[in-house]
Amino acid sequence: MSIKYVPKELPIDDNVNVTRRHPLKNFIYLLGTVVIISIIIFVLLGYTASWLATRIGADNEIRVGKLLYNTISETEVIDDRRIYYLDELLHDMLDVDEIARLPLTIHLLDTEIVNAAIMPGGHVLINTGLLQKVKSENELAFILSHELGHFQHQDPLKSLGRSLVVVSALAAVGIGTSSSSGGLSDIVSWTGELTILHYSRNQETKADEYGLARVINHYGHGGHSLDFFNGFQKFEDGERQLSQVSQYFASHPENQERIDYLNTLAVQKGWNMEGELTSLPDWIHCPDMDEEQCEAEN
Amino acid sequence: MENILQISLVLFLLILGYFFGSYREKRHFRNLQLREKQVLNMPIANIGRNLPADITETKLVVGIVVISIDYFKKISAMLRNLVGGRITVYESLLDRSRREAILRMQEEAMEWGASQVLNVRLETVAIGGRFGGKTDPGSIEVIAYGTGIK
Numbered sequence: 001m002s003i004k005y006v007p008k009e010l011p012i013d014d015n016v017n018v019t020r021r022h023p024l025k026n027f028i029y030l031l032g033t034v035v036i037i038s039i040i041i042f043v044l045l046g047y048t049a050s051w052l053a054t055r056i057g058a059d060n061e062i063r064v065g066k067l068l069y070n071t072i073s074e075t076e077v078i079d080d081r082r083i084y085y086l087d088e089l090l091h092d093m094l095d096v097d098e099i100a101r102l103p104l105t106i107h108l109l110d111t112e113i114v115n116a117a118i119m120p121g122g123h124v125l126i127n128t129g130l131l132q133k134v135k136s137e138n139e140l141a142f143i144l145s146h147e148l149g150h151f152q153h154q155d156p157l158k159s160l161g162r163s164l165v166v167v168s169a170l171a172a173v174g175i176g177t178s179s180s181s182g183g184l185s186d187i188v189s190w191t192g193e194l195t196i197l198h199y200s201r202n203q204e205t206k207a208d209e210y211g212l213a214r215v216i217n218h219y220g221h222g223g224h225s226l227d228f229f230n231g232f233q234k235f236e237d238g239e240r241q242l243s244q245v246s247q248y249f250a251s252h253p254e255n256q257e258r259i260d261y262l263n264t265l266a267v268q269k270g271w272n273m274e275g276e277l278t279s280l281p282d283w284i285h286c287p288d289m290d291e292e293q294c295e296a297e298n
Numbered sequence: 299m300e301n302i303l304q305i306s307l308v309l310f311l312l313i314l315g316y317f318f319g320s321y322r323e324k325r326h327f328r329n330l331q332l333r334e335k336q337v338l339n340m341p342i343a344n345i346g347r348n349l350p351a352d353i354t355e356t357k358l359v360v361g362i363v364v365i366s367i368d369y370f371k372k373i374s375a376m377l378r379n380l381v382g383g384r385i386t387v388y389e390s391l392l393d394r395s396r397r398e399a400i401l402r403m404q405e406e407a408m409e410w411g412a413s414q415v416l417n418v419r420l421e422t423v424a425i426g427g428r429f430g431g432k433t434d435p436g437s438i439e440v441i442a443y444g445t446g447i448k
């Protein structure tokens with residue numbers, strides 16, 4: 001048997017095995033689709049999750065708070081007069097007939113990072129680095145009231161719900177677990193990043209409004225309470241220490257915008273924004289232990 | 299900061315992958331067309347039975363090629379995994395690999411002086427990439443083999 005073979009030239013531009021689509025167009029189409037769908041899903045899931053998270057009940061919130069608090073690696077300063085001072089100031093900020101949703105606990109963390117935060121379950125975190133930077137009680141009162149505002153508005157729970165959704169959704173899609181994007185280590189770090197609660201701008205504004213209202217209520221004026229943000233801005237621009245820029249400030253609206261908004265609000269409400277400075281206790285920078293050493297330094 | 303670094307690394311690899319990848323792909327396709335014309339008269343078939351009676355000599359002829367995926371193709375494919383459909387960026391890669399492997403087999407057969415290659419088979423393997431790290435995109439290997447006859 002013989003086989004007849006007819007040489008046939010291959011078509012140049014019409015290869016049945018290769019779909020003729022520009023790779024860049026293809027890429028942009030894919031990226032666009034994936035991004036848009038992800039945003040829609042995350043927004044929808046995020047709202048649902050934050051709505052659900054605020055409905056878990058007090059007992060569960062305390063339990064979640066304990067779990068989250070245990071993930072914090074900074075050493076906590078215990079049995080220090082600064083804690084009692086902060087605790088008193090925090091509770092003073094509450095309105096006369098207002099009660100905190102849950103009992104509030106102050107945790108003083110020994111770290112240089114200038115930051116304050118609130119966690120579900122009423123854990124108020126204050127870094128010693130923040131105490132180094134505040135110049136007056138008014139500033140501190142505003143920061144504490146701001147965090148209190150987040151807590152009363154259940155912001156930490158909402159953010160937690162949202163974070164959990166984001167992490168689980170990413171895991172479900174396979175980003176972070178597949179070898180292609182770096183493996184399990186990524187998802188762990190992302191989880192960590194996301195459990196550091198980020199709030200939306202809207203939540204920030206509400207917390208700021210609450211904070212300033214409480215400050216006015218307590219001192220009768222808002223003078224000096226916003227100085228901290230001016231000071232911080234200078235500090236940030238001057239030294240450019242990126243590691244020092246804490247997430248409290250990174251996740252919060254631009255400082256100047258914030259101050260301007262609050263001043264406008266004060267004018268509308270007829271709040272007095274001028275007034276006496278209430279000074280901090282001398283020992284606000286000092287641990288109980290090295291009192292003498294500390295006084296010598298000052 | 300870390301995120302910015304990560305994003306710029308991904309962007310850099312994407313751009314690198316796109317420009318180098320498509321330049322090489324175009325060049326390869328042109329090269330394939332030229333070489334395919336030269337072996338046009340070397341018949342190949344994937345039947346193996348009922349061999350011609352006048353065979354004097356046979357030889358196993360093999361062509362192998364390994365082509366790397368570039369980062370751009372890989373990310374495109376990853377995105378495609380999420381929405382489904384044809385991974386067109388891999389189609390061209392597989393086409394190049396197949397044609398190159400067959401060409402190399404034919405070229406080997408021509409050099410040996412074969413009149414045709416029968417019983418041609420194609421195999422494909424994915425090398426690396428599956429368990430590799432972030433920047434290891436993996437590659438595709440195609441083997442073409444057949445029996446050259448004189």
Ligand SMILES: [Zn+2]
Pocket residue numbers: 146150199204207252
């Ligand atoms: Zn805030």
